[in-house]
Amino acid sequence: MIRLYACLALLAFGLGSLAAQDNPPPPPSGSPAAGQATAVPPPGAGDQGPSGEAIVTSPDKTQNTSTSPYKFGDQAISLSAGAMIPLGIYGGSGTATGSTYLGADFAFSYRYFLDSQWAVGGAIAGAFNSTTAGRSLFTAPLDAEISWWKAVVPFEFFVESGLGAYMMRLDSYGIIDPFAKLGAGALWQTGSGWSVGIRAEGWFIPEIHYGDYSSLTRYGLSLDTGLIAVYHI
Amino acid sequence: MRSIMKKATTGAGLVAAILGSIALAASLSACDNNYPIYGSIQLEKPGSTQGPFYKTTVGKVVLFKSAYYAQRATLISSTDGTTWGGSSHTPIAITGLGTSYFCTGLAATSTALWAVIDGVGLYSSGDGTNWTQVIADPTTSQTSSPMIDNVFTANDMVFVEYHNENNTTASSADDIYTLKASSDGTTFNPVTFASGGAQNSTMPFAGVAYADGSYWIIAKDGLYSAVSASGSFAQVVATSTTEIGAPPTGAAIDSILAWDSTTLYAGTDAGVVYKRTTGGNWTNGSSLTYAVTALGKAPVSSTVSSTGWVLLAGYGANATITGGSGYAQVDPTTLATTSGDSSAVASNATNYDTTLSGKPVEAFLYDATGQRLFAATASAGISGASGLWTTTWDGTSTWSGWSPIN
Numbered sequence: 001m002i003r004l005y006a007c008l009a010l011l012a013f014g015l016g017s018l019a020a021q022d023n024p025p026p027p028p029s030g031s032p033a034a035g036q037a038t039a040v041p042p043p044g045a046g047d048q049g050p051s052g053e054a055i056v057t058s059p060d061k062t063q064n065t066s067t068s069p070y071k072f073g074d075q076a077i078s079l080s081a082g083a084m085i086p087l088g089i090y091g092g093s094g095t096a097t098g099s100t101y102l103g104a105d106f107a108f109s110y111r112y113f114l115d116s117q118w119a120v121g122g123a124i125a126g127a128f129n130s131t132t133a134g135r136s137l138f139t140a141p142l143d144a145e146i147s148w149w150k151a152v153v154p155f156e157f158f159v160e161s162g163l164g165a166y167m168m169r170l171d172s173y174g175i176i177d178p179f180a181k182l183g184a185g186a187l188w189q190t191g192s193g194w195s196v197g198i199r200a201e202g203w204f205i206p207e208i209h210y211g212d213y214s215s216l217t218r219y220g221l222s223l224d225t226g227l228i229a230v231y232h233i
Numbered sequence: 234m235r236s237i238m239k240k241a242t243t244g245a246g247l248v249a250a251i252l253g254s255i256a257l258a259a260s261l262s263a264c265d266n267n268y269p270i271y272g273s274i275q276l277e278k279p280g281s282t283q284g285p286f287y288k289t290t291v292g293k294v295v296l297f298k299s300a301y302y303a304q305r306a307t308l309i310s311s312t313d314g315t316t317w318g319g320s321s322h323t324p325i326a327i328t329g330l331g332t333s334y335f336c337t338g339l340a341a342t343s344t345a346l347w348a349v350i351d352g353v354g355l356y357s358s359g360d361g362t363n364w365t366q367v368i369a370d371p372t373t374s375q376t377s378s379p380m381i382d383n384v385f386t387a388n389d390m391v392f393v394e395y396h397n398e399n400n401t402t403a404s405s406a407d408d409i410y411t412l413k414a415s416s417d418g419t420t421f422n423p424v425t426f427a428s429g430g431a432q433n434s435t436m437p438f439a440g441v442a443y444a445d446g447s448y449w450i451i452a453k454d455g456l457y458s459a460v461s462a463s464g465s466f467a468q469v470v471a472t473s474t475t476e477i478g479a480p481p482t483g484a485a486i487d488s489i490l491a492w493d494s495t496t497l498y499a500g501t502d503a504g505v506v507y508k509r510t511t512g513g514n515w516t517n518g519s520s521l522t523y524a525v526t527a528l529g530k531a532p533v534s535s536t537v538s539s540t541g542w543v544l545l546a547g548y549g550a551n552a553t554i555t556g557g558s559g560y561a562q563v564d565p566t567t568l569a570t571t572s573g574d575s576s577a578v579a580s581n582a583t584n585y586d587t588t589l590s591g592k593p594v595e596a597f598l599y600d601a602t603g604q605r606l607f608a609a610t611a612s613a614g615i616s617g618a619s620g621l622w623t624t625t626w627d628g629t630s631t632w633s634g635w636s637p638i639n
Contacts, residue, residue, distance in 0.1 A: 089271045098277030133277035133587035137270070171586075173268045207271045218271035 069151050069189070074113040075233040080199060081106045082226010084127040087202075091218040100137055103129030105224050111147060119147045123162060127203075127224065131170070139205060139222075141166035141179040156187040156195055156230075166205060180204045185228055193232050200225040273583035276634075284639035285309050285322040289620035291609035294598045297341040300361055301600070303609065303621055304339035307332055308348060310361055314605045314623055317638060327356060328364040338383040340391070345418055347384045347391055355381050355393055357418060367418065368393065379411065387491070388443035390462045391415045392424065392450075396437070410434045412450070414462040422463055429468035430454045444491040445511050451486045456499065469515070477507040477515035487549070490528035492565065498544060500525025506546055506563055506570070518568025521561050523548035529597020530565070531578045531606050534630040543577040546570065547594025549611065559590040560608070578606055578624055580634030588635035589622055591615075604628055608635070 084103040109123035126140045143164025150157045166179040185199030205220035286305070293304040301311045307324035311317040318324060324332045327350060338349030345357045348364070355368040371378040379395035386392070397409045411433060412424035426432040429452070436453035443449070447458045450466055456477055457466035469477060477486070477499055488500040495511040504521035506528075526549030533543045544563040562577040563570045579585040592610035599606045604626040612618035619637030626632055 089275050092269075092272055092275055098274050100274060131274045131277055135274075135277070135587065137274065168270055170270045170273070173265045173270055175264050175266075175268075175270055207269070209266050209269065211266070213267050213269075216267075216269035216272050218269065218275070220271055 069153070069156070069232075070113045070116050070119075070149060072113060072115055076111045076113075076119070076230050077233065078109045078111070078228055078230040079107070080109075080226055080228035082199075082224060084129055085223040085225065086129055087221035087223055089218055089220050098132035100129035100131050103127055103137075105226070107224070109145065111145070113149075117149050119149060121145050121147070122164075125224070127222070129222075135170055138169045139166055139203075140168075141181070141203065141205075143179055143181065154189040154191075156189065156197075157185070158187070159184045160201075168205070168207070175207060177206055177208050179206075181224075183224070187228070187230055195230040195232070197228055197230075198226070199228045273581075273586075276581055276583045277587050278584070278634065278636050284619070284637075285317045286612075286620035286638050288612060288614055288618060290611040290613040291595060291620035292337075293339045293596050294607045294609045294621065295339060295341040295346070296598060296600050297346045297361060299602070301598075301607070302339060302341070302346060302361065304336050304348075305620065306335050308336055308339065314600075314603060314607070314625075315638065317621075325361065329366070338381075338385075338394075340384045340386040342386050342389045342391060342418070344389075347386065347418075349381050349384050349393070351382070352380065355384060368421065379409070383437065385438070385441035387441045387448055389416070390443070390448070391418055391421075392438075392441050392462070393421060394438050408435055410437050412438060416462070424450070424462065425465045426452070426457055427465040427467050429457065431457055431466065431468070439485075439487055440489045442489045442491040442497060444493070444497045445495050445509070449489060449491075449497060451489055451499070453485065456486055456489075472514065475517045477501075477509075477517070487524055487526045488528045488547075490530065490544075492530060492544070496565075498528050498565075500528055500546055506544070506568055508565075508568055516568070518563065519570060521546060521548070521570055523558065525549075527560075527594045527596050527609075529599060529606070529608075531597075531599050532601075532626055533577050545578065545597050547597060547608070549593040549595070558593040558610075559585070560594050578626075578632045578635075580624075580632055584634040588637070592618060592622075606632075 082105060084105040086100040086102070089099060105125060105127035107123055107125035109121060111119040111121035113119045122142070122144050124140070124142045126138065129137045131137055141164055143162035145160050145162040147158050147160035160183050162181045164179050165176055167174060167176045181201050181203050183199060183201030185197055187195035187197035189195045201224040203222040203224055205222065207218045207220065209216040289305050291303050291305055295302050299312065301314055303309050303317065309318045309322065309324050326332050327334055327348070330350065330353065334353065335351040336348055337351045340347045345359055346361055348356045350356060352370055354366055354370040356364045357367050358364045368381060370380040379397035381393050382396040383394040384391065392412050392414045395411045395413065399407050399409050413421035414424050415421040431450070431452035431454065434453050439451035441448065441450050447460050448462050450457045456469040458469060459466040471477060485502045486499050487502055490498045492498055497509045499507045499515070502524045504523055504525060506518045506521065506525055507515045508518070509515045525546045527547030529545040529547065530542050531545060532541055542565055544565045545560050546563050547560045548558045561570050579588070589608055589610065592612050592615065594608055595611055596609040597607065606624050606626065608622045610618070610620055610622065612620045619639065621638045622635045623638055624632050624635045
C-alpha cells in the first residue's frame with residue numbers, strides 16, 4: 001500500500017508540474033501563429049480591435065506552407081481519446097469464438113523535437129473493452145516513441161511508432177508484457193499553441209507466457225482511433 | 234534563462250509522471266503467468282440475450298419419453314435439448330387452460346408427466362401434449378383450504394404437496410404443508426409421519442427420493458424415511474455429529490439425490506453434503522461455501538473420479554448462507570469437494586467462470602442417452618443470464634462446455 005501511495009504521489013507531482021506553467025506558453029517558435037500573427041502582423045491587420053480586444057490573425061496565406069513550425073528543443077504534449085477497435089486475438093486452438101467488443105481509450109503523450117521533423121518521446125494510454133461474456137478488459141501500454149512530422153501550414157501530419165510494455169487486467173488477473181504500436185495522425189493548427197485533429201494507432205499486444213505455460217501465449221491486435229489535441233510547450 | 238528553467242521543470246515533471254505511471258502500473262498489475270487472459274476471452278461464450286429462458290428462473294427440468302421439459306411460469310419442451318418450444322419458443326398449452334397459467338411444480342414418472350398449476354390443481358399427461366386434470370384445487374380462497382403447490386416423484390410414486398395458509402392474515406407462521414402419495418396416479422392417500430414435526434409441517438417439503446428400498450422425504454426438521462409410501466415415515470436421528478439428523482448440524486436439508494438403487498446424497502443449508510450407502514449411517518463431507526440447493530450426477534474422465542462420475546452440488550442463496558451461487562464438484566466416494574471447480578463438466582475454468590458461476594442452481598438433469606447435462610438456474614432479473622444451461626458429453630472424456638439456451 002505504501003508503494004502504491006508513493007507511486008500516486010510521484011504521478012501527481014509529475015502532472016502537477018505540467019499543470020503549474022503559470023503563463024500561457026508561447027506558440028511554437030517559427031509557427032505561423034508566432035511568426036505572422038503576433039511577431040509580424042500583416043499590413044492592415046492591426047494589434048487591437050475597435051474595443052481593444054486582442055486579435056489573432058490568420059497565417060499569411062502567401063507564406064511557404066511547407067515550413068516546419070518545429071526546431072530542436074521544442075516540446076509538445078498531447079491528449080487523445082477515442083474508440084478502441086479490437087481486431088482479433090490470435091494463437092491457440094481453432095475452437096475459439098469469444099472476443100472483445102468495441103471499447104474506449106485515452107492517452108497522454110510527450111514529444112521532444114530533435115529537429116524540424118523528428119521527435120522522440122513517450123506515451124501512456126488506457127483502453128477498456130468488454131468481452132463476449134461481459135467481463136471488462138483493461139489494457140494500459142507505456143511506450144517510448146519516435147515520430148516524424150510534416151507541416152503543410154495550417155496542417156500537420158505525423159507518423160509514429162512506439163515500443164514499450166503494457167499491463168493488462170481481466171477480473172483479478174493481470175499481466176505485463178512487451179508492446180508495440182504504429183500510427184499516424186493529421187492536425188490543424190488553431191493558432192494558439194494548440195493543434196487538434198485525428199489519429200489512428202495499431203496496437204500489437206503479445207501476451208507471452210513462459211515455461212510450462214508457454215502454450216497460453218496469444219497475440220492481440222487493436223486499432224486505437226479518435227481525436228487528439230496537441231499543445232506546443 | 235527563464236524559458237530554459239521552465240522547460241527543465243516541465244521535463245522533470247514529465248519524467249516523474251512517466252516513472253510514476255510505470256511504478257503505478259507495476260503495483261496494480263500482478264503477473265499471472267498461469268492464467269491466459271486472451272486465451273480465456275477466446276473461449277468465452279455469449280450470455281443469453283433472448284429466447285425462452287432469458288432472465289428466467291427454471292425450477293425444474295425433467296426427462297420424459299425422450300423429450301425434455303422445463304418448468305418456468307409456463308412449461309416448455311424440447312426433443313434435442315437446444316431448441317425449446319420450436320422456432321417461436323411456444324409454451325406447452327395445458328388442456329382447458331391454454332398457455333395462460335402459472336406452473337409451480339413439475340415431475341415425471343415412467344408413464345406420465347405431472348404438473349401443478351397454481352390455483353387450478355394437479356395435471357398429468359402421457360405424451361406431454363394432452364393434459365388431464367387429476368386433482369382440482371378447491372374454488373375457495375387458499376387462506377382457508379389446502380391447495381396443491383408442488384409435486385415430487387420417486388420410484389414411480391407421485392407425491393403432491395398441499396399448502397393451507399390456515400389464516401386470514403399475511404403471516405406464514407401457521408401455514409400447514411401436508412403430503413399425499415399415489416402409486417396409480419389416481420388415488421392419493423395422506424403421508425403420515427410417526428415422529429418429529431413433519432406432520433402438518435409449517436414449512437414446505439424440499440424433496441423426495443427412493444433408494445435402498447425406502448422412500449426419503451425432506452421436511453423442515455430433517456429427513457424422514459419409510460419402506461412404503463403408505464407407511465409411517467420415521468425421522469432419521471443422528472447418533473453422532475457427522476451424521477445427518479434432526480436437523481443436521483443445525484441447518485435444514487435443501488436437496489436429496491438417489492445416486493443409484495442403494496446410495497443417497499443430501500445437501501444442507503450449511504453447505505454440507507451427506508452420503509448414505511446400503512443400510513449404513515449418513516456420513517458428512519467438508520462444508521462447502523454455500524447452501525447446497527441442488528444435487529446432480531454426471532460422467533467424467535477417470536482422472537477426476539475413480540468411479541467415472543462426479544457429484545454436482547449446486548449452490549443457492551438461503552437464509553443461512555447468502556451471496557454465493559454456481560456449483561462445486563464432489564467426489565462421490567470421498568466427498569472431497571472443490572468449491573466452484575470447473576474441471577468436471579465445464580470445458581475449462583473460463584467456461585465455468587463466465588456461465589454458471591454467479592447463478593443460483595435450482596436443479597440438475599443428466600440424460601445418459603442424449604449425453605446431455607442441464608442446469609436450471611434462478612436467473613430471473615440477472616442481466617445476460619439464461620435460466621437453463623446445457624453441456625454435452627462426448628462419451629469418453631470431454632464436455633463441450635456450458636452454454637446458455639437461447
